[in-house]
Amino acid sequence: MRTVVVVGASLAGLSAVRALRAQGYDGHLVVVGEERHQPYDRPPLSKDFLAGKATAGSLDLLGDQDEALEVQWRLGTRAVRINAADRSVQLSTEDSLRCDGVVLATGARARALPGGGGLDRVHCLRTLDDAVALRADLLPGARLVIIGAGFIGAEVASTARLLGLDVTVVEADPVPLARQFGLEMGQLCARLHGENGVRLLTGVGVRELVGASKVEGVRLVDGTVLPADVVVVGIGAVPNIEWLAGSGLVLGNGVITDTSCATNLGHVVAVGDCAAVHGERVEHWTNALEQPTVAAATLLAGERGRHVHTAAPYFWSDQYGVRIQFAGHRAPGDAVRVVEGDPEERSFLAVYERAGEPVAVVAMNRAKAFGRWRRQLVRHLPTT
Amino acid sequence: MVPVCNVDDLPHGESVRIVHTDIPIAVFHVEQDAGGGYYAIDDTCTHQDASLAEGWLEGCAVECPLHAACFDLRTGLPSGPPATRPVRTYPVLVQDGTLYVVVDAPAEVA
Numbered sequence: 001m002r003t004v005v006v007v008g009a010s011l012a013g014l015s016a017v018r019a020l021r022a023q024g025y026d027g028h029l030v031v032v033g034e035e036r037h038q039p040y041d042r043p044p045l046s047k048d049f050l051a052g053k054a055t056a057g058s059l060d061l062l063g064d065q066d067e068a069l070e071v072q073w074r075l076g077t078r079a080v081r082i083n084a085a086d087r088s089v090q091l092s093t094e095d096s097l098r099c100d101g102v103v104l105a106t107g108a109r110a111r112a113l114p115g116g117g118g119l120d121r122v123h124c125l126r127t128l129d130d131a132v133a134l135r136a137d138l139l140p141g142a143r144l145v146i147i148g149a150g151f152i153g154a155e156v157a158s159t160a161r162l163l164g165l166d167v168t169v170v171e172a173d174p175v176p177l178a179r180q181f182g183l184e185m186g187q188l189c190a191r192l193h194g195e196n197g198v199r200l201l202t203g204v205g206v207r208e209l210v211g212a213s214k215v216e217g218v219r220l221v222d223g224t225v226l227p228a229d230v231v232v233v234g235i236g237a238v239p240n241i242e243w244l245a246g247s248g249l250v251l252g253n254g255v256i257t258d259t260s261c262a263t264n265l266g267h268v269v270a271v272g273d274c275a276a277v278h279g280e281r282v283e284h285w286t287n288a289l290e291q292p293t294v295a296a297a298t299l300l301a302g303e304r305g306r307h308v309h310t311a312a313p314y315f316w317s318d319q320y321g322v323r324i325q326f327a328g329h330r331a332p333g334d335a336v337r338v339v340e341g342d343p344e345e346r347s348f349l350a351v352y353e354r355a356g357e358p359v360a361v362v363a364m365n366r367a368k369a370f371g372r373w374r375r376q377l378v379r380h381l382p383t384t
Numbered sequence: 385m386v387p388v389c390n391v392d393d394l395p396h397g398e399s400v401r402i403v404h405t406d407i408p409i410a411v412f413h414v415e416q417d418a419g420g421g422y423y424a425i426d427d428t429c430t431h432q433d434a435s436l437a438e439g440w441l442e443g444c445a446v447e448c449p450l451h452a453a454c455f456d457l458r459t460g461l462p463s464g465p466p467a468t469r470p471v472r473t474y475p476v477l478v479q480d481g482t483l484y485v486v487v488d489a490p491a492e493v494a
Contacts, residue, residue: 018465041466044432063468286451289466316450323450367449368438375440 001100002027007079008105009033012272012288016103019296036076045131046155082247104270108237120214122231137230140164145218145228149176152234158319167198174203196320239274254281261295262304269295284315327374328360388483401437410437418443423457424474424485431467
């Protein structure tokens with residue numbers, strides 16, 4: 001293998017580059033990134049960066065040890081087509097990269113509000129540029145309406161409150177984060193908003209944004225209009241895979257792979273937010289960090305299935321000074337049991353159980369115990 | 385020199401966070417099979433805000449409880465991503481049954 005093209009220059013793409021080199025690949029490496037920035041860390045964008053406590057420089061993912069990677073960066077450039085026949089990747093600059101292997105790491109983008117375009121001071125939050133633009137509008141006293149009480153919505157609410165804004169969060173589901181945490185723990189998370197002076201409206205959808213040139217309000221399906229100076233739309237993410245249509249790759253809710261990150265094309269692997277392992281897409285930071293090790297091994301071995309990635313999903317969220325951590329595979333119907341601490345004090349650890357066996361763990365402000373449980377959990381997971 | 389605790393209060397495999405210093409410091413007592421020594425490093429992970437005293441101690445390394453960045457307790461060096469910068473290390477002394485961290489002279493970062 002003499003040339004590998006990595007499409008996507010965020011955590012998953014960078015991790016793939018590091019893994020390829022660590023596994024002995026010494027050929028040509030090209031990384032194509034749509035954003036003009038070098039790889040940076042996204043989680044702080046809704047937290048310390050938005051709060052003005054972290055600089056853009058502090059988000060840099062590249063360290064001194066990465067100088068030896070010998071990568072050709074093609075930043076500010078989009079890949080527009082993949083050609084299986086001659087194994088090339090065509091770029092928005094109209095040149096084409098011939099290669100022996102491709103790592104797809106194009107990630108996901110913020111889902112847009114249907115019909116929500118065109119007004120000023122309406123933001124989503126996915127990229128550094130998004131965060132810079134949003135930060136400029138988060139002025140003390142301004143009325144912020146956040147659509148969606150998921151992780152982005154909750155973290156932006158928390159940061160905006162800290163910055164002195166008047167914050168309302170609207171969530172279409174009756175209980176926020178219930179899909180991730182279940183009803184009981186979702187309700188606990190929901191209470192953090194009210195306790196910190198943020199209004200949370202649940203079980204009500206958004207009909208439309210109101211305003212002439214800049215946004216002035218958010219009209220709900222029940223007709224209520226919430227006055228707004230700034231709106232943040234945090235209603236999930238969609239994978240960046242449209243450019244792969246017609247490539248011969250099997251696509252679903254992402255690029256379909258097996259647990260070894262192999263796609264149906266022998267020279268193409270997929271990682272991170274754009275990849276759907278057996279149809280299931282994982283949007284977690286830790287997955288983007290770890291999974292590319294397996295993808296690199298699969299690509300270099302030229303053989304699917306030999307190396308597999310089966311780590312328990314792990315994610316965290318910082319909201320209103322509470323650190324929430326979750327690991328494992330929760331399903332509706334699992335029983336949740338607090339095993340230490342006290343939910344009322346926002347310092348506890350709870351285990352999700354199925355047929356008496358732990359399948360997932362959640363904690364608030366209990367990092368040490370959580371780390372122990374997360375390890376224990378691995379032993380209970382299926383190995384395939 | 386800053387007192388940490390009685391030696392009996394920090395058994396093998398345990399860690400403690402001290403905050404009566406300019407910046408928080410994490411003190412570890414590694415397992416016998418890893419040499420059994422005491423080590424002190426900056427408590428805050430250089431990657432993002434997390435307390436290393438709450439991390440997972442494995443041999444002479446601690447894994448950050450948030451993102452699994454690993455630091456060598458002896459040198460402060462990260463073993464790989466996501467951390468790219470080392471933590472400072474501090475000498476630990478035992479005197480009359482009390483543990484002390486020497487903070488006025490931070491050890492050179494390796």
